């Protein structure tokens with residue numbers, strides 16, 4: 001894989017996203033990375049803009065109540081991410097002078113920051129050399145380098161070593177290469193409808209050369225949403241997001257027909273700290289009673 005080919009492609013075709021602007025702070029990049037983990041760009045954009053306007057530095061978010069942060073997370077899904085960001089913001093404000101750290105080890109010590117996010121911040125916020133590996137990158141490497149139809153199960157060490165081999169030696173081009181590889185996986189080498197004719201790696205792609213073999217690894221879990229606990233949890237949280245104070249159980253009972261599933265989901269929201277129960281049995285967003 002030739003880095004300069006991919007970088008040229010990215011210069012021409014990469015999307016203009018606000019967290020890619022040079023003036024975007026480390027905090028802006030961190031918020032974008034957490035939001036983008038499980039949510040598409042189009043849904044993240046308006047919420048990211050709202051958050052950065054409202055909480056331009058970590059200490060501003062940390063000063064907010066957990067409940068308000070969960071409410072502002074809106075419909076991004078997987079709302080535990082909002083609480084993790086809130087916790088990370090508090091630690092950055094308290095221990096790092098309100099500035100997102102710029103080295104992998106310090107970032108990894110923050111709550112909710114894993115191998116991918118730490119390296120993404122180092123590369124995208126601070127322009128440093130670090131192997132950034134997400135699902136999109138793993139798929140591109142599996143195809144272009146290993147000639148497989150898709151990536152197998154993830155392994156942090158192996159996947160990062162794979163990408164490391166192609167990273168340019170200098171910080172700035174390495175950081176751009178990382179962004180370019182992710183972008184190629186998001187726009188061109190997609191899971192189901194890869195656009196090989198538009199791909200800058202076409203001439204060297206091992207998957208093309210091998211005659212486009214089908215994926216032969218273990219079956220992948222298909223994520224469905226309708227009828228799942230994830231949907232029911234979202235509906236329950238929606239009730240609280242739409243009100244100012246605590247609500248009665250009866251109001252929550254209206255959102256889902258299956259009492260067993262509803263109660264399981266309510267319990268799990270309490271365990272996750274996304275909801276709290278008041279002394280008189282009402283339900284509220286954390287800190288809002």
Ligand code: SF4
Nearest residue numbers: 144189196199202205
């Ligand atoms: S040529 Fe096709 S399969 Fe190969 S990297 Fe490009 S988009 Fe992916």
